[in-house]
Amino acid sequence: MSATTTILLLPGWQDSDAPHWQSRWEAVHGDHRVVQHEWMHPRRGDWLARLEEEVLAAPGPVALVAHSLGCILVAAWAAHSRSTAKVRAALLVAPGDLERDDLRQMIPGWAPIxxxxxxxxxxxxxxxxxxxxxxxxxxxxxxDWGARFVDAGAAGHLNGESGLGDWPQGRALLNDLLKTTDKED
Structure with missing residues (x-):
């Protein structure tokens, strides 16, 4: 029997507020939020180190569930970490384009993606x-990341303001993604 998968929630810039589906998943499903020490002025190296700590601390395999800047974090972390074998899968939601001039100025140090x-x-x-x-x-x-793409339609940044609630459609997509990794084991 395989070990239980730890779901690591990776919020983006400024963290995920109470109405955000990530916060709701934490409350409803018991998923584990990776808490960064600095949400307003994120430093890439610090965020990478924090994710590495959480992956290594997990008792078994992990699934990464990232939103916005969290998606950019996953890509940067995966390129440098020696712990990627612990990751069963990653659900990447609404990546922010940190190469865009306005966002690069608001959140420096993350470009190029x-x-x-x-x-x-x-x-x-x-x-x-x-x-x-x-x-x-x-x-x-x-x-570029080799990820399957799902178009969510007109839903904005897929955050608390998008009115997704517990976002059962997103959870179903995560569950389906994890089922496909079971078949590969």
Whole structure:
């Protein structure tokens, strides 16, 4: 029998507020939020180190569930970590385009975005009207990372303001992604 998978929630810039689906998943499903020491002025190296600590601390395999800057974190971490074998899969939701001038100035130190293929199965979900990332850029990130792409339609940044609630559709996609990794084991 395989070990239980720890779901690591990776919020983006400024953390995920109470109405955000990540906060709701933490409350409803008991998923584990990776708490960064600095949400307002994120330093890439600090965030990478914190994710590495949490992956290593997990008693068994992990699934990464990232939102916005958290997606960019997963790509950067996967390119440098020696712990990627512990990751069963990654659900990447609404990546922010940190190469865009306005976002690069608000959140410095994260560009260029790592575009290396991820060494684990992944699924990227993005809306076609996300104010922080053009739909074509989201699709290109998915292709570069080797992630399957799901178009969420007109849903904004897929955050608390999107009105997703517990976002059962997202949870179903995560569960399906994890089922496919079971077949590969």
């Amino acid at each position: 790592v575009r290396q293929r991820l060494p684990f199965p992944s699924l990227l979900i993005a809306a076609n009207d996300d104010p922080y990332c053009d739909a074509a850029r989201s699709r290109q990130m998915a292709a």
